[in-house]
Amino acid sequence: MNQLLTDTLHTAPIMGTIVLALVVILINAMKKDSLALEYWVSLIGIAANIGLAVWAFPLRGSAFAGTVMTGGFASLTAAVFLVAAGLTIILSRAYIEKIGVNFGEFFHLILMGAAGMMTFAAGTDLVVTFVGLELMSICLYALAGISRRVHKSNEAALKYFLLGAFASGFFLYGIALIYGMTGTTNILGIAQNIAAYKSEPLFLVGAGLLLVGFAFKIGAVPFHMWVPDVYEGSPTVVSAFMSTGAKAAAFAALLLVFTATFDFIHSSMNTVLSVLAVASMLVGNIVAISQTNVKRMLAYSSIGHAGYMLIGITAGGDVSMAGVLFYLISYMFTNLGAFGVASIIENAEQQGTDLENFRGLYYRRPLLAVLMGVFMFSLVGIPPLAGFFGKYYIFVAAIENGYTWLTIVGVITSMISVYYYLRVVVLMFFQAPEEAEAPQVTSGGTIALLVSAFGILLVGLFPSIVLGWMGGLF
Amino acid sequence: MIPVHYYLILSAVMFITGVVGVLTRRNAIIIFMCIELMLNSVNLTFVAFSSYLGNEAGQMFVFFVMAVAAAEAAVGLAIVIALFRNKQTVNINEVNILKW
Amino acid sequence: MSSELIVFLVLAAVAVLSGILMITRANPVNSALFLILNFIALAGMYLTLNAQFVAIIQILVYAGAIMVLVLFVIMLLNLQDEEPLRETLTKRHYASLLFALLTLAMLIEAIGWMGGDTLDRMQQQSPLAVANGTVQHIGDVLFSSYVFPFELTSILLLAAMLGAVVIAKKRFP
Numbered sequence: 001m002n003q004l005l006t007d008t009l010h011t012a013p014i015m016g017t018i019v020l021a022l023v024v025i026l027i028n029a030m031k032k033d034s035l036a037l038e039y040w041v042s043l044i045g046i047a048a049n050i051g052l053a054v055w056a057f058p059l060r061g062s063a064f065a066g067t068v069m070t071g072g073f074a075s076l077t078a079a080v081f082l083v084a085a086g087l088t089i090i091l092s093r094a095y096i097e098k099i100g101v102n103f104g105e106f107f108h109l110i111l112m113g114a115a116g117m118m119t120f121a122a123g124t125d126l127v128v129t130f131v132g133l134e135l136m137s138i139c140l141y142a143l144a145g146i147s148r149r150v151h152k153s154n155e156a157a158l159k160y161f162l163l164g165a166f167a168s169g170f171f172l173y174g175i176a177l178i179y180g181m182t183g184t185t186n187i188l189g190i191a192q193n194i195a196a197y198k199s200e201p202l203f204l205v206g207a208g209l210l211l212v213g214f215a216f217k218i219g220a221v222p223f224h225m226w227v228p229d230v231y232e233g234s235p236t237v238v239s240a241f242m243s244t245g246a247k248a249a250a251f252a253a254l255l256l257v258f259t260a261t262f263d264f265i266h267s268s269m270n271t272v273l274s275v276l277a278v279a280s281m282l283v284g285n286i287v288a289i290s291q292t293n294v295k296r297m298l299a300y301s302s303i304g305h306a307g308y309m310l311i312g313i314t315a316g317g318d319v320s321m322a323g324v325l326f327y328l329i330s331y332m333f334t335n336l337g338a339f340g341v342a343s344i345i346e347n348a349e350q351q352g353t354d355l356e357n358f359r360g361l362y363y364r365r366p367l368l369a370v371l372m373g374v375f376m377f378s379l380v381g382i383p384p385l386a387g388f389f390g391k392y393y394i395f396v397a398a399i400e401n402g403y404t405w406l407t408i409v410g411v412i413t414s415m416i417s418v419y420y421y422l423r424v425v426v427l428m429f430f431q432a433p434e435e436a437e438a439p440q441v442t443s444g445g446t447i448a449l450l451v452s453a454f455g456i457l458l459v460g461l462f463p464s465i466v467l468g469w470m471g472g473l474f
Numbered sequence: 475m476i477p478v479h480y481y482l483i484l485s486a487v488m489f490i491t492g493v494v495g496v497l498t499r500r501n502a503i504i505i506f507m508c509i510e511l512m513l514n515s516v517n518l519t520f521v522a523f524s525s526y527l528g529n530e531a532g533q534m535f536v537f538f539v540m541a542v543a544a545a546e547a548a549v550g551l552a553i554v555i556a557l558f559r560n561k562q563t564v565n566i567n568e569v570n571i572l573k574w
Numbered sequence: 575m576s577s578e579l580i581v582f583l584v585l586a587a588v589a590v591l592s593g594i595l596m597i598t599r600a601n602p603v604n605s606a607l608f609l610i611l612n613f614i615a616l617a618g619m620y621l622t623l624n625a626q627f628v629a630i631i632q633i634l635v636y637a638g639a640i641m642v643l644v645l646f647v648i649m650l651l652n653l654q655d656e657e658p659l660r661e662t663l664t665k666r667h668y669a670s671l672l673f674a675l676l677t678l679a680m681l682i683e684a685i686g687w688m689g690g691d692t693l694d695r696m697q698q699q700s701p702l703a704v705a706n707g708t709v710q711h712i713g714d715v716l717f718s719s720y721v722f723p724f725e726l727t728s729i730l731l732l733a734a735m736l737g738a739v740v741i742a743k744k745r746f747p
Binding site: 487495524544 | 578582586590594596597602605606609619624625627628632635636643648650651653674678681688711716720731733734737738742
């Protein structure tokens, strides 16, 4: 077969998602009032693309002259982003009508963002990593500001854009210095004689700048200042997509570049990573306590979770890489669910996600309250929910690699987090409801939340199966 | 030939100029231009290395950086315009419903 | 001093000065014009580095398309001058300035450290350092090794265009 065709087939999940996004925008251009059609086309297309990702799973290798990875890791992460995009689209169907941004471009941008995430995580040439990162980011900038008559949303988009572009500058400078030292931008090429450059100061500076760029994207302290504002100001379903898809993509790329390629285990870069991890866990979890808005609280909690995943990146080795991927999957379901509940509670003016609005939710919408309870318990990490095993694998890997102190900090901050997660549960179940009307729940929203909860249970009950997918991914 | 260090130092100086601009200015459009300055200094590093290594990867990267910069300009300026319509300002100190 | 060095120094002086002037002007239009000057100086520098293609698109795309867009938006919004910089600088700004200068010192230090090994590698790998930036060569590579990122870029531009339309269009449904 023709090489170009083979390469296209092997990167089928990415290509399929791009084609799907183009189909959606064409429908939007040619047919009036076609939101429902676009919605169903997107969902069916996403299901088909997940099928393609599963099909491509055994095709390990690279395509397009070694610039993009196929199969294995790329397929697994592609499936994760597609699931996140699919759940986001289901949740957003009712939400975008509620807040009055019901146009098909919304679905198009989500799909393009998902394609960007896949390329970001699968790029084996830093060019592809960079262009994928920007494709993802640009879609998210636009999505953050899509509710353009709401000042909060404008502001979130502006902040996200300026800080994101600023971070891209550092990211690029890092790549430039690494390129200069190694003579290539292909990370497989860099990995081959990494020992020759590893002690070169300019290479270390480059890797450090690249790490700054990544730390911005994953929202690790001290590069986290955009996270709370952007998550709070953006439309809630967009925050859900950002906090799961974008974060997972940045972590997957970080894993590929820093752990699999640069292999900085037991070097100075590792100290930096562990400092980022500790700072993120502490700041995220402690500041979350004082938040009264659930979206903002989830934003700080996501900073804390970035800290836990950074433990896995710091520890290195196959076990912790699998742990980080496991964590990403469990976190994806959990956080999508939590933001999903918030998007249903929210009113048409994009307000009403304060803790007060959750008071007595159980008496108004029992199912919603029970599901939110599941998500909160999973975020705390209570067995047998997925969140527990995510933390467990990462902590075990960290202890095995001699990072016991990081584990101790992780456990302590998890204890702190119990307080603010359970506060939501207590408010929902044990406090009398106020005179407020019950939020409108659509069947689509319920299905998305049920799928998330089901995913959490499934991943939590059969962790070894999920972990089994992660053997020999690279 | 001029040592490659000269180009690298020039590029570092320009990069830091851009960073200082981002950190001190408050007009969103000027901040955006400072980011463009940063990207350009990175391009200089790429081209210098590319030329001295005799390898085209760096110049390819510059091409992609320019495309990305164009895309960012389109979305970023659209965001600025949307904000300006609501608030009649592009000063980031005055847009503080959410704290910086 | 060789003529090469003189050209470099002149262009470098223009680039640095225009950069500094750009970040200190109160009027956004002045800033934009100084940025364009900076871009032109860089284009000249690319020519001295044998990167003809990059030099041309630097002028066409950066100084032309992107900066015209920026200038257009500045004019459209009819922005006022920012108040003079020195009146609004706070302690936080001085701290960030200090931090930036420290980073610069560290970068220059690291560049100075760039050892003989790396330089040797550069020499070894550059038998053809003269002719790698022509349009023909770039085109060859762009449509063979870099075809995937190239096509991805077209998708990126489409997404950006749609995003810009969705956000900035005045009356959407």
